[in-house]
Each structure stands twice: as structure tokens, then as C-alpha cells.
Amino acid sequence: MTAQIIDGNALAKKTREEVAGRTAALKAKGVEPHLAIILVGEDPASQVYVKHKVADSEQTGLKATLERYPATMSEADLLARVQALNADAKVHGILVQLPLPRHMDAQKVIETIAPAKDVDGFHVQSAGALLTGLPGFWSCTPYGCLKLIDSIGFDLKGKNAVVIGRSNNVGKPMALMLLGRDATVTLCHSRTKDLKAHTLMADVIVAAVGRRNVVTADMVKPGAVIIDVGMNRNDEGKLCGDVDFAGVKEVAGWITPVPGGVGPMTRAMLLVNTIEAAERAA
Numbered sequence: 001m002t003a004q005i006i007d008g009n010a011l012a013k014k015t016r017e018e019v020a021g022r023t024a025a026l027k028a029k030g031v032e033p034h035l036a037i038i039l040v041g042e043d044p045a046s047q048v049y050v051k052h053k054v055a056d057s058e059q060t061g062l063k064a065t066l067e068r069y070p071a072t073m074s075e076a077d078l079l080a081r082v083q084a085l086n087a088d089a090k091v092h093g094i095l096v097q098l099p100l101p102r103h104m105d106a107q108k109v110i111e112t113i114a115p116a117k118d119v120d121g122f123h124v125q126s127a128g129a130l131l132t133g134l135p136g137f138w139s140c141t142p143y144g145c146l147k148l149i150d151s152i153g154f155d156l157k158g159k160n161a162v163v164i165g166r167s168n169n170v171g172k173p174m175a176l177m178l179l180g181r182d183a184t185v186t187l188c189h190s191r192t193k194d195l196k197a198h199t200l201m202a203d204v205i206v207a208a209v210g211r212r213n214v215v216t217a218d219m220v221k222p223g224a225v226i227i228d229v230g231m232n233r234n235d236e237g238k239l240c241g242d243v244d245f246a247g248v249k250e251v252a253g254w255i256t257p258v259p260g261g262v263g264p265m266t267r268a269m270l271l272v273n274t275i276e277a278a279e280r281a282a
């Protein structure tokens with residue numbers, strides 16, 4: 001048996017087309033949806049990601065402005081810049097690219113973003129809204145994973161979902177989103193004993209660790225849905241996920257590739273959150 005590939009690029013394209021329609025409708029009302037992106041420092045990966053985000057935005061007609069600052073920028077100056085964007089009614093979404101230089105407190109910067117403009121969904125108020133089921137922005141990566149699962153018509157109700165990784169931005173919100181769909185959720189992490197015992201029971205596995213080969217074929221129940229959040233480099237320098245794709249695809253029912261799976265959907269959900277923010281403001 002060979003798994004069907006869940007095409008993140010195709011779903012992201014479809015999602016961007018929907019955002020483009022909503023953007024056009026807002027523009028017709030005289031509102032130009034606007035995402036402000038702040039990049040501090042010269043991290044090469046961040047520069048690539050941010051360039052993608054700007055290109056995606058422009059493709060949907062959404063305005064994106066990129067503000068670049070040197071790594072030596074003070075935290076106080078960054079906070080002041082975020083506050084100015086909070087106060088600017090023409091800006092609907094604010095994204096501060098992470099990681100920030102080490103002399104800055106990233107959480108403090110995120111908490112400075114107005115929750116109504118927190119399109120990353122990283123603010124404590126956004127996290128709390130997800131926890132309690134109140135309206136608020138959902139973290140783009142797990143939100144994109146949920147859309148990938150939805151795209152294959154998979155009903156999560158009563159299913160066993162195993163999330164591997166407990167980060168604030170992916171693992172924890174992913175578990176809450178799956179719970180919100182009535183899945184039975186197990187959140188595994190680096191201290192989990194016998195990970196395989198958990199994954200073998202899983203109808204859905206979301207791997208979000210940041211290490212290669214965390215999930216191998218022997219750990220997967222035949223037919224399971226595999227969502228790979230990992231962004232790693234293999235020995236040849238090629239991008240790869242947390243899942244042993246070649247092995248696992250022979251056992252799983254569905255699997256996301258890396259690249260071309262979760263990554264493009266993360267970026268697409270940023271646009272969805274931004275158009276949502278602009279619609280709410282209008």
C-alpha cells in the first residue's frame with residue numbers, strides 16, 4: 001500500500017484564491033488589507049521565509065510592507081515600532097519574524113502586538129482564545145495542518161490523534177484544535193515513554209519536533225494520516241521533515257511531503273488571518 005500525498009502547495013493555492021476574492025471585496029469597499037512584517041537582523045532562513053510571505057501577499061492583492069532593522073536595534077525601539085503599527089488604522093496585521101536577536105525578549109515583543117492584529121496567533125490572548133473557544137487568531141502552522149486534514153475529507157470525531165512536540169506555537173495549539181474537533185488527543189514529547197506504543201494507536205499523527213526520522217514505518221498504523229511539520233536538512237543539505245517519508249508512505253493512508261506540505265499552508269493561513277483581521281476592522 002502506498003499513501004496518497006496531501007498536496008500543500010495545491011491547497012495553499014486554492015486558499016490564496018479565496019483570500020484574493022475576499023481582498024477584492026474589501027478593496028471595493030475602499031479598505032486595503034495590509035500586513036506589516038518586521039524582520040530584525042540577517043538570519044538567512046528568516047530572509048527567505050519573509051520574502052515568501054511578501055510574495056504570497058502580493059499575489060492575493062493584499063498589501064504587505066516589510067520593515068527591516070539591524071540586529072543591533074534596541075528592544076525599546078522595536079516595541080515603539082510595534083506600538084506605532086498598533087495605532088495605525090491602515091495596518092490590519094502585524095508579524096514580527098522569529099527568532100529575534102538574543103538581546104530581545106521575544107514574548108514581550110509579541111505581547112505588545114494588539115491582539116486584533118496578531119495574525120501569527122502568538123499573543124497570550126490569542127492562545128487563551130483558542131483554549132477557551134472564544135474568537136481569536138489561531139497559530140498558522142497548526143491551523144494549516146487542520147486544513148490539510150480537512151482537505152482529504154477526514155472526520156476527526158472520535159479518532160485517535162497523536163501530536164509529537166509540545167511547543168507553544170505548534171504542538172500545544174495543534175492538540176487543542178484536534179480536541180475541538182472531538183478527536184481523542186495524546187500530546188507526546190521528549191519525555192514520553194514508548195512513543196511507538198502511542199503512535200501505533202493513532203489514526204492521525206502530527207509530527208512537530210524538529211528532528212529527522214522521529215516517525216518511522218514501524219511506528220505507524222496502516223492507513224493513518226501523517227502530517228509532517230518538520231523543517232530539517234538531511235546530510236545532503238536537502239529539506240526534510242520529522243517523518244521518514246520513504247518508509248512511512250508505504251504504511252500510511254495519507255501523508256504530507258516536505259517541502260510542499262505544511263510550509264505553504266502555514267503561509268496561506270497567515271493570509272487568511274490577515275484578511276479576517278481586515279474584515280473585522282472594516
Ligand SMILES: Nc1nc(=O)c2c([nH]1)NC[C@@H]1CN(c3ccc(C(=O)N[C@@H](CCC(=O)O)C(=O)O)cc3)C=[N+]21
Nearest residue numbers: 049095096097098099120259260261262263264266267
Ligand atoms: N513570527 C513568525 N511566524 C512564523 O510563522 C514563523 C516565524 N516567525 N519564524 C520561522 C517559522 C518557520 N515558518 C515557515 C513557514 C513556511 C515555510 C515554508 O513555506 N516552507 C516551504 C519550503 C521553503 C524553502 O524552500 O525553504 C515548504 O515546506 O514547502 C517554512 C517555514 C514560519 N515561521
